[in-house]
Amino acid sequence: MTQTAKPVVNDRRAEYAFHDDLIYLHEAKRGLTRATVEEISALKNEPDWMLQFRLRAYEHFLKRPMPMWTDGLDKIDFDKIVYYRKPSEREERSWDDVPDQIKDTFERLGIPEAERKFLSGVGAQYDSEVVYHSVKEELSKLGVVFMGTDQALIEYPDLFRKYFGTIVPPEDNKFSALNSAVWSGGSFVYVPPGVDVPLPLQAYFRINGENTGQFERTLIIVDEGASVHYIEGCTAPIYATESLHVAVVEVIALPRSKVRYTTIQNWSNDVYNLVTKRAHAYEDSNVEWIDANTGSRKTVKYPSIYLRGRGANADIISVAVGGKGQHQDTGAKAIHLAPDTTSRIVSKSISKDGGRVSYRGHLKVAPGATGVVASVRCDALMLDDMSRSDTYPYIDIQEDDTTMTHEATVGRISADQIFYLMSRGLTENEAQNLIVQGFLEVFTKELPMEYAIEFNRLVKMEMEGALG
């Protein structure tokens, strides 16, 4: 059972890290000033209320101190970031109209292929603007809206204004303020009452361009009795200097609706990924965040669900893999504000090669939220003793008939398990892979098949050589 020598790290990430030298039609100057914010708004011909919203957010961003409860954010140099760039002039509806260079990038990401296979629609963000967008005809007929957020501001002004910024106000935190001031791109989804979107809506997000901040803003409104599954996945080219991704995602699940939001985050290891994701769940609605983070230098993200209507249900599955130089500060929040609401949080994390993973969660049962049933489960695997794993759960219960359970374990893969699998003919690496994949299965089984395969491949890639 001897092991032949093999490379300690077999990182194939470079295969996915490509960078096209694009000519940007418009690029804002580096750094953030009031003029930058005004310029972005003017370039987009926005209504005055949006300009005012951006300025209010900008003022708050300046005033708000940097969060101290997680470390390393002080390394971000906001003056080095380009806050807006627009690679092509207008939103494209047909694939043929997309500039070749951009098209080539997407070809390599496999978007058209994925679309041919089964996707209902594609909204792909290339740097700061939605450049390609299509919605299958039958969805348009059903009244489903799936377009760039900028475009929705123009085409659906009333619906937009009714919900935009109501779930995550600019004042929520320093980074929601930053996003609100300079946001650009992102997806807008509206599903009318009773409509069941049969296939997942997919958006590919990419960062390209050194020091480009990406500040996408996504707004998803699912009307009464409707259902939708939204998927986002990320890749980005690798650069030596810091990149910044600060997104805000707002989800409104109206009574009896169902929303699932799936994320596979694989930013390159120089990206600061600071995201505020929050959903409001009304009566008898069902909201799920399925959230995996394998990339980035530092991710700070706690998908949240505010259970506002009686009988609403929240389900959050959070997966994090933290390798060399990475810190995944991720988790989940379930805030119970209404009676008979239920929530389940499952977190699975892996730290290795000196990486750090922190689970941070908040479970709150507010006065008036009677009959709540909630559970939290956090499991962490540490693959070596260079790495670190933290668990920071906050559990605040203010009703006496709440039933809440929380459990957390941290450990490493047992030698017994590895030995058993090796005795069945697997190599040490294969054995470890199998165990890790089993550990993460609670997540992968929730993915559409093709994503599950892709994700397993990603994990395998991450794991290769981890045993050394």
Added chain:
Amino acid sequence: MSVPPLKLGFAGEADARSIARTFKEPSWLVDERVAGAGLVASQPAETNQLFTTYLDLRTVRFGAIQPYAQTGLAEGARDASRLPAGAAAILHIEEDQVVAQAMRDDAWAAGVVVDTFENVLLSRPGLIRSVIEGGRSLPDNDPFAQVARAAATVGVLVHVPAGVELDGPIVLRWGVGAAGRGLIGRTVISIGERAHAKVLEEQVASGAGRSAPVDSSTDRQSLWWGTTEIDLARGATLDFSGEQDFGDETVAFVNRHATLGRDATLRWALASVGAGFFRSRIDNRLVGQGSSVRQVEIGFGDRAQLFDLTSYTTHIGEDTTGDLLSKGVFLDRARGYFKGLISIERSAIGTDSFLGEFAMLLTRKARSVAVPSLEIDQPNVRRAAHSSSVGPIDEGQIFYLMSRGLSRDAARKAIVLGFLEPVVARIPLPEAQAGLRALLEAKWPAPGAAAVADKAAA
């Protein structure tokens, strides 16, 4: 969110120097006090960003409290008849007086020390100095602990020499409650190699506290502020039991900090019933290989009581064990904050660590907060886990007991007291154990009140 430093008016550098002058303390101890005062002034009241949200001092009126400037010996305090049956020693301090001090002859003969700093500094200053110098017996990032370091006006040393197995507990009793007054003290416990001791600490309402008229005005507050600083040498064992039953108008702050040497064993059994506001922080530092700590802590709160209970367990040596269990029961508008952090350092191979935080809320306005955190740098552990739950009383259990002939209220009461029993069972003196059981039972509302609470919950 940043928290401001503590603003007290009684733990500044000038206060520290003045107290040291009063007691004619040696210069190393003056330095200790000054260092403590510096750490109070320079740090936010909560330095751990994890817990800043759950520090609530709004009900505490520091400005209306004047701590005692010194402590004296009451007439007739040194009397063997003061020794409770079964105890090895007693030191009882009430307000600003030592009112009882006695020790069994065999303990005396074995070299056991239970005395005030004032006396020990004259006879064997090294016993204190070796444990506390440089602030090593208190967390330097906790301003509450540093207040006691800076401004204590009474110190207690418990010392059990190497190899001594002491039968019967050493009883330390503190009584406060005089309106507008406060007692700040330190307790240092040093247990020598392979020695074995039991300590029972009782925190109670003083005569003045008990006789005070019930008055809702805030200037009736009294204060108790103290420490337990434990040093366990190789192979030492300590059973430490604590009962806190201060009066309603008392606000209390306690820091308990233990450093465990090789193969040392520490067992905490702590119960909190009294005080309007009670803050406790426990630090267990498992330095020696094979050392182990077991901690069971309960809180039973009613009315507007707030129990703010934090525990830090740091695994440093190899093959150390931490087994921590906190349980809370809350009635009326009472609140319990259970904050915990287990740290497993890279050197701590073979750690077994568990932290459990469990609460029962018996009325709708009661509140329970649990933050059971883990920070792990060493994956080669036997176990690293925490578990937490909050729930109402199990209806199935109530049904079972009612089928055995108990009334609904009696069934609820039996279940709640059973939930807390694991701590009660570990109180060393039968008398003290019975006392705690009675205290918990008394806390249970009269049947009529419970029915109302039940109805409100329905």
